[in-house]
Amino acid sequence: MLKDVVRTKSYQNVIYQNKFLFKDKVVLDVGAGTGILSLFCAKAGAAHVYAVECSQMANMAKQIVEANGFSNVITVLKGKIEEIELPVTKVDIIISEWMGYFLLFENMLNTVLYARDKWLVDDGIVLPDKASLYLTAIEDAEYKDDKIEFWNNVYGFDMSCIKKQAMMEPLVDTVDQNQIVTNCQLLKTMDISKMGPGDASFTAPFKLVAQRNDYIHALVAYFDVTFTKCHKLMGFSTGPKSRATHWKQTVLYLEDVLTICEGEAISGSLTVAPNKKNPRDVDIMLKYSLQGRHSAISRIQYYKMR
Amino acid sequence: MLKDVVRTKSYQNVIYQNKFLFKDKVVLDVGAGTGILSLFCAKAGAAHVYAVECSQMANMAKQIVEANGFSNVITVLKGKIEEIELPVTKVDIIISEWMGYFLLFENMLNTVLYARDKWLVDDGIVLPDKASLYLTAIEDAEYKDDKIEFWNNVYGFDMSCIKKQAMMEPLVDTVDQNQIVTNCQLLKTMDISKMGPGDASFTAPFKLVAQRNDYIHALVAYFDVTFTKCHKLMGFSTGPKSRATHWKQTVLYLEDVLTICEGEAISGSLTVAPNKKNPRDVDIMLKYSLQGRHSAISRIQYYKMR
Numbered sequence: 252m253l254k255d256v257v258r259t260k261s262y263q264n265v266i267y268q269n270k271f272l273f274k275d276k277v278v279l280d281v282g283a284g285t286g287i288l289s290l291f292c293a294k295a296g297a298a299h300v301y302a303v304e305c306s307q308m309a310n311m312a313k314q315i316v317e318a319n320g321f322s323n324v325i326t327v328l329k330g331k332i333e334e335i336e337l338p339v340t341k342v343d344i345i346i347s348e349w350m351g352y353f354l355l356f357e358n359m360l361n362t363v364l365y366a367r368d369k370w371l372v373d374d375g376i377v378l379p380d381k382a383s384l385y386l387t388a389i390e391d392a393e394y395k396d397d398k399i400e401f402w403n404n405v406y407g408f409d410m411s412c413i414k415k416q417a418m419m420e421p422l423v424d425t426v427d428q429n430q431i432v433t434n435c436q437l438l439k440t441m442d443i444s445k446m447g448p449g450d451a452s453f454t455a456p457f458k459l460v461a462q463r464n465d466y467i468h469a470l471v472a473y474f475d476v477t478f479t480k481c482h483k484l485m486g487f488s489t490g491p492k493s494r495a496t497h498w499k500q501t502v503l504y505l506e507d508v509l510t511i512c513e514g515e516a517i518s519g520s521l522t523v524a525p526n527k528k529n530p531r532d533v534d535i536m537l538k539y540s541l542q543g544r545h546s547a548i549s550r551i552q553y554y555k556m557r
Numbered sequence: 558m559l560k561d562v563v564r565t566k567s568y569q570n571v572i573y574q575n576k577f578l579f580k581d582k583v584v585l586d587v588g589a590g591t592g593i594l595s596l597f598c599a600k601a602g603a604a605h606v607y608a609v610e611c612s613q614m615a616n617m618a619k620q621i622v623e624a625n626g627f628s629n630v631i632t633v634l635k636g637k638i639e640e641i642e643l644p645v646t647k648v649d650i651i652i653s654e655w656m657g658y659f660l661l662f663e664n665m666l667n668t669v670l671y672a673r674d675k676w677l678v679d680d681g682i683v684l685p686d687k688a689s690l691y692l693t694a695i696e697d698a699e700y701k702d703d704k705i706e707f708w709n710n711v712y713g714f715d716m717s718c719i720k721k722q723a724m725m726e727p728l729v730d731t732v733d734q735n736q737i738v739t740n741c742q743l744l745k746t747m748d749i750s751k752m753g754p755g756d757a758s759f760t761a762p763f764k765l766v767a768q769r770n771d772y773i774h775a776l777v778a779y780f781d782v783t784f785t786k787c788h789k790l791m792g793f794s795t796g797p798k799s800r801a802t803h804w805k806q807t808v809l810y811l812e813d814v815l816t817i818c819e820g821e822a823i824s825g826s827l828t829v830a831p832n833k834k835n836p837r838d839v840d841i842m843l844k845y846s847l848q849g850r851h852s853a854i855s856r857i858q859y860y861k862m863r
Contacts, residue, residue: 253711254707287711287712290714291712315714318715319715410621412621413591
């Protein structure tokens with residue numbers, strides 16, 4: 252994950268270019284992993300950093316902190332945020348890299364919100380503090396054939412029952428920006444400094460207008476995160492027009508191939524919620540309709556990320 | 558996995574080009590997955606195929622068998638080989654695709670051997686019936702830097718304690734055949750029709766002779782499987798000189814970079830055994846020595862696949 256340069260460099264730039272935020276402040280790093288964000292904060296002048304990590308990696312983080320001479324600034328705590336105790340009453344800054352695929356798949360957002368409510372001072376800051384989900388539509392004839400239609404004839408056999416299942420699973424993959432047929436629409440912005448856990452469930456309307464005559468095989472979701480407390484706005488995008496990250500994009504294949512002309516729109520709504528049985532899974536409901544010259548299609552499709 | 562063409566096509570060719578093996582025979586497919594091998598066997602004229610699959614995929618396999626009109630020939634049984642009952646006393650053929658990375662990582666070999674001892678007639682056949690593990694040595698300056706030396710300086714911090722751990726984990730990756738510096742040596746051949754479960758633990762000597770002046774950064778292991786009961790010998794290799802499969806190759810990085818001249822040899826032995834605590838992990842011990850013009854290096858390195 253450290254090798255995702257966009258991700259790690261973005262955090263590094265945010266921290267090193269905004270030392271005024273960290274000078275003499277107490278920082279809580281939620282899900283610290285190797286401790287890289289804590290090291291950035293320590294180097295930027297934080298008074299103290301508490302690096303909380305529940306996996307075995309905490310042991311490595313301790314060694315790394317020591318090897319780099321930051322034992323007096325960074326305290327690695329092995330455990331869950333919900334269970335650890337800090338030797339301070341409050342922290343000034345919470346930093347975390349909590350985002351999952353599709354922003355919300357297997358994410359650590361609730362842990363960050365819990366930490367915020369329990370440990371952050373009233374005027375404290377959360378880094379990053381904004382996360383936004385976007386939607387666009389792509390042409391993907393070649394790939395859909397490869398991934399979905401493949402099941403119609405597998406070495407001479409009909410396995411189309413697997414196709415139905417494959418259709419319902421969002422595909423995490425890199426989309427070429429030349430495949431984008433419509434505008435990219437903002438679905439939802441989350442304010443991490445204010446939101447409650449329930450705000451990660453939502454229904455957002457969308458209207459995607461074709462910028463050329465083409466076919467639509469899939470809708471594509473992606474997110475960006477921003478750090479609005481920086482001297483100037485900083486952040487990064489995981490969209491198809493930006494440099495690739497390990498989050499790639501999330502492809503939702505449509506049952507129908509939509510024939511769309513420039514100026515025509517796909518309208519609908521996307522509903523996102525954690526699965527009730529397994530809250531780490533994400534249920535996605537897509538309602539859409541196309542009023543085009545060639546067809547009038549309305550459909551509801553369900554997806555599950557797991 | 559079906560999309561691994563080398564793998565699936567090899568089984569398909571073995572079955573379709575050797576129908577004489579299957580005609581009127583009873584077949585047991587161990588770990589049937591989607592049922593693809595069972596379908597091949599049914600189409601090749603098997604009297605009956607029992608497709609045993611313990612995952613949820615068994616339900617899909619049942620639908621697929623029905624959709625393709627083979628319900629009267631293929632019976633899908635959901636369960637473990639050790640627990641299911643067959644309505645016959647013995648089977649004539651056991652077919653399985655049981656191989657894991659490095660042949661033996663998270664493999665189903667023991668399940669196949671169990672099925673063989675319990676269900677196969679005395680003169681029955683196992684497909685495939687031979688599996689061989691090979692070793693060679695590669696130059697990999699660029700990649701080793703990327704994967705291993707990376708940890709020396711991670712965004713300005715010393716994380717070399719992670720490097721030690723990274724060194725001990727065999728890397729499953731595709732090696733370019735131009736990186737190969739020495740001969741490729743056979744370490745071990747397993748006869749699936751005769752071997753016992755203990756035969757998957759072994760120590761094999763090797764001698765790798767350099768074919769050019771170069772540096773050695775890693776040893777590379779790979780396997781092939783063969784079907785010796787075919788009219789002519791058939792099988793496939795997962796080596797760097799063959800078409801890539803999902804098994805790729807297994808790279809064991811060396812702590813030292815060896816400077817080797819054409820004709821010089823790396824000699825040693827490779828010991829392979831399931832981990833005692835978790836038998837699905839594989840412990841690998843590599844002993845090697847190089848008596849070259851530039852250096853004399855002897856070392857023992859331990860690896861664990863998990």
